[in-house]
Amino acid sequence: MRIEEHPIIDFKRGNPVKFTFNGLEISAYEGETIAAALHAAGVRVLSHSHNLQRPRGFFCAIGNCSSCLMKVNEAFNVRICVTPVREGDRVEMQEGRGDIIAKA
Amino acid sequence: MQKPEIAIVGGGPAGLSAALSAVRQGAEVMLIDRDPALGGQLVKQTHMFFGSKKEYAAIRGIDIPGKLLAALGEEGKGRFKPVLNTTVLGYYDDGVILADKEEQQAMLIKPQKTIIATGASEKMLPFPGNDLPGVYGAGAVQTLMNVYGIKPGTRVLMVGAGNIGLIVSYQLMQAGVEVAAIIEGAPKIGGYLVHATKVRRAGIPIKTSHTIKEAYGNKSVEGALICSLDENWCAIPGSDLDMKVDVICLAVGLSPQTELLWQAGCEQKYIPELGGYVPLRNERMQTTLNDLYVAGDVACIEEAGSAMVEGKIAGLFAAADLGYDEKVEERFTSFTSELEELRAGPTGAKIREGLSRLNGGAAKC
Amino acid sequence: MLEKTGVPEPEQVKMITPSDVRFQKGPVAVVECFQNIPCDPCRYACRQGAIKEFEDINDLPVIDHELCNGCGLCISECPGLAIFVIDASYSKEEGLVKLPYEYFPLPGQDEEVTGIDTEGEAVCSARVVKVQNTKALDRTPVVTLAVPRQHVMRVRSLLRKGGEQHGR
Numbered sequence: 001m002r003i004e005e006h007p008i009i010d011f012k013r014g015n016p017v018k019f020t021f022n023g024l025e026i027s028a029y030e031g032e033t034i035a036a037a038l039h040a041a042g043v044r045v046l047s048h049s050h051n052l053q054r055p056r057g058f059f060c061a062i063g064n065c066s067s068c069l070m071k072v073n074e075a076f077n078v079r080i081c082v083t084p085v086r087e088g089d090r091v092e093m094q095e096g097r098g099d100i101i102a103k104a
Numbered sequence: 105m106q107k108p109e110i111a112i113v114g115g116g117p118a119g120l121s122a123a124l125s126a127v128r129q130g131a132e133v134m135l136i137d138r139d140p141a142l143g144g145q146l147v148k149q150t151h152m153f154f155g156s157k158k159e160y161a162a163i164r165g166i167d168i169p170g171k172l173l174a175a176l177g178e179e180g181k182g183r184f185k186p187v188l189n190t191t192v193l194g195y196y197d198d199g200v201i202l203a204d205k206e207e208q209q210a211m212l213i214k215p216q217k218t219i220i221a222t223g224a225s226e227k228m229l230p231f232p233g234n235d236l237p238g239v240y241g242a243g244a245v246q247t248l249m250n251v252y253g254i255k256p257g258t259r260v261l262m263v264g265a266g267n268i269g270l271i272v273s274y275q276l277m278q279a280g281v282e283v284a285a286i287i288e289g290a291p292k293i294g295g296y297l298v299h300a301t302k303v304r305r306a307g308i309p310i311k312t313s314h315t316i317k318e319a320y321g322n323k324s325v326e327g328a329l330i331c332s333l334d335e336n337w338c339a340i341p342g343s344d345l346d347m348k349v350d351v352i353c354l355a356v357g358l359s360p361q362t363e364l365l366w367q368a369g370c371e372q373k374y375i376p377e378l379g380g381y382v383p384l385r386n387e388r389m390q391t392t393l394n395d396l397y398v399a400g401d402v403a404c405i406e407e408a409g410s411a412m413v414e415g416k417i418a419g420l421f422a423a424a425d426l427g428y429d430e431k432v433e434e435r436f437t438s439f440t441s442e443l444e445e446l447r448a449g450p451t452g453a454k455i456r457e458g459l460s461r462l463n464g465g466a467a468k469c
Numbered sequence: 470m471l472e473k474t475g476v477p478e479p480e481q482v483k484m485i486t487p488s489d490v491r492f493q494k495g496p497v498a499v500v501e502c503f504q505n506i507p508c509d510p511c512r513y514a515c516r517q518g519a520i521k522e523f524e525d526i527n528d529l530p531v532i533d534h535e536l537c538n539g540c541g542l543c544i545s546e547c548p549g550l551a552i553f554v555i556d557a558s559y560s561k562e563e564g565l566v567k568l569p570y571e572y573f574p575l576p577g578q579d580e581e582v583t584g585i586d587t588e589g590e591a592v593c594s595a596r597v598v599k600v601q602n603t604k605a606l607d608r609t610p611v612v613t614l615a616v617p618r619q620h621v622m623r624v625r626s627l628l629r630k631g632g633e634q635h636g637r
Contacts, residue, residue: 003253007278007573008150008164008608011253036252044237044324055323057237061244063138064225064361081244082138152548152609154508156526162510162546164607258636278572282636292472297504298549300475305626306635307589310475409507449505449527 001040019089034080034091035061035068046070046080047093069094076100108134108185110422111201111215113192113364116144117408118400118415119221120172123184125419125435127176129428132183133419134215136203138191143169144223146408148246150278151271154296155409155446165408166250187211195220195368199395217395217422220365221415224358224379224401229263232318238325242272242355249279257351261328262286263316264355267407270299272355277306284349287314287330289337296451317344319352328352360402368396377458379405384462387440389418397422404462406455413443476587477501486622487534492557496539496565499622500530502551514546541567545609555621564621565598570612575600576629584616584624592616592623 003011014030021043028037035058038046045055046068058068063082072078072091076098080091110126112119115137123133141147149165160168176184187203190211194202201218203211226241228234238257242264245256260281262273265288273283286303291313293300300310317329317339332343359380362372371384371392382404383391390397399418400411417439424432447455471477487497498519500511505527512520512530519536520543541554544567554567566584576582576597584595595614602610616624628634 001255003249003255003279005573006253007571007610009166009250009253013253032252032254036248036254039248039256040252040254046237049235054235055237056235057239057324058244059228059239060226060241061247065241081247084140152607154506154548156507157510157513161508162514162548277635280573280633280636292470293475296506296549297471297475298502298506298551301471301477301501301587302550304475305585305587305589307585307628307637312473445526446507448525449507451504451506451527 001042017085017087019085019087019091021091022093028085030085032085034070034072034078034083034085034089036081037085038080038091050096069098071098105200106134106211106213108132108213108215109426110134110217110219110419111136111213112219112221112419113201114144114221114223114400114402115139115142115186116221116223116400116411117146117168118223118402118411118418119144119219120169120176121412121415122219122221122397122399122419122422124172124176124179125416126423126428127180127183129420129423129430129432130183131423131426131428132185133180134185134187134213136187136190136192136201136213138189140189141169142173142186142188145243148243148250149271149408150250150275153408155407156442159409159412159442161409168408192364195364195396197369216426217397219389219397219399219415219418219422220402221398221400221418222361222364222402224360224405226354227357227359229316229354229356231316233320233325233328236319236321236325237323238321238350239319239352239354242268242353245272245351245353246275249275249281255279255281256353257349258282259284259349260351260353261316261330261347261349262353262355264288264357265293265295265300265310265312266355266357267295267299269353269355270295270303272353273303273308274299274306277303277308283308284347285309285311285330287316288312289315289333291335315339316352325350325352358401358405360405362402365391365396365398365402368393370396373462375404375458375462377454378462382462387417388421388436389414390421404455404458407446410443410446410455413439413446417443471503477503482622485532487555491534492555495558496541496554496556496567497534498532498537498539498541498543498552498554500532500543500547500552501625502530502547502549505529508548510546510548511543511552514543516540516542541611544569544611545606550609553625557618557621559615559618562618563615564618565613565615566595566621566624567611567613568625568627569609570627571609572635575602575610576612576627580629582614582627582629584614584620585626585628586623587625589626591628593620595624595627597627
């Protein structure tokens, strides 16, 4: 899904990185957001709605709408569309609103 | 607590232009933006801009931030301070700005003058299935394609034939993605007709008086039902058309991001022609709060060209009101006539109408 | 109607079409811009002074076809990609259409392509005579197509024969 040749832009990809999504290893490039990296890997369903469990993905992709919230490493409710992907990130679908009360 | 002379919230075309205008007057400027790089929505605009050759006509949007930043580097000389990855969270009664710096620490800023240039966010369209993955705002499609070099999908239904819908359809084709059709609820194309002509000769149908009835798909978008509308914007029974697409791109308008202005207590008015709630402001781009100015899409939904001129005006007066008033009359006259020129033609009618309704309740300053 | 379809009406195109006499003299620019929008870079692109001074930035561009030498500098300056250079004097059978083409891959010299009209419909077979993609054109390459002479005012873009284009 990545664009190889473009008439206007010369895409300079960063260093390759690997991260996991629900335990599955995915390859990406530094400089991409987690949302972009997941999308390039064909992952469109990022969560499920609280009551009816309807599949959800991102909408605005620039940090405004809160559609893309996921668990990244130990943090819940991360806006993955504005979060850069890092080597070794553990990205998971979160259940509901996530547990935001830190265990001391 | 940081105490810059002028703080500008938002580093898109309006904010960058305001910063340049203000440093040219001699003021010290802190420009705060939530993104890792400046430019706002300009970084996705691969097409050549319209407007005046004196400004940035025929220059690609993606090349404009570089030019503005180069000028800021040269003319700002120690007086221009960009603060990136920092989200402004609040503007309080005492004129203090609270910002979240890189999601690590709180930052308090008390500027003497503040310019809010926070732009706009995408409108949503209600229809069954609009929450399916694959229903994306036009900005999202642009971000994926033009910033990250990733195809949004394989076949797109574009909803909206304003400038954004037309331009993003063209950009989708440049990215190697098929556009099944552009649909528009109104009986006419809303964007510049040359954009429409460009996509028509690439074989994309434009269906005016059409709307989306529903999106369907198991885990993500697999298709959409569209239908025709009569002159009362009501669906015509039996006119349903099934479009097999995996992306539905909504380009149905923008709303000014006025949260900080509400909090600050600026008077705002609901003016549909300008995009929704917009702040009352005078010709100096000053709100009903003396020390607060606005520019760009947050002031009214328009084009990047006008955003840049509004930014120049806001920056000029934020600086002049601090005493940096060299050539203020001459520059104000020049900027105002540029803005009037951009809005003078038939395509500026909506904005002129909206602004005249807004000024029906004149701003107090 | 242009406002409904995005396709210029024949009467509109006729108004900006040069005379047959002018066509016979050599290449000439044609500006298919029919809406008053704030935009003026074409006026500054012309070195011959053929694009008249704008009184107001919203004016439609007017080309003096006698002053125009068909050099094509204006083609890649138009943000609307609405300017074409036509050479109806190229040969007895063929005319040339120089058009802006911002897609990859660019066609190659001598390639046979399909000439398409403003509705994206196939008009005729066309031959790529030249492809210009210099730095000065700032990523708006200009493709020169040889088409049957009677189609010079219809062909406005191209489709590769076979292979993927525009995502299809």
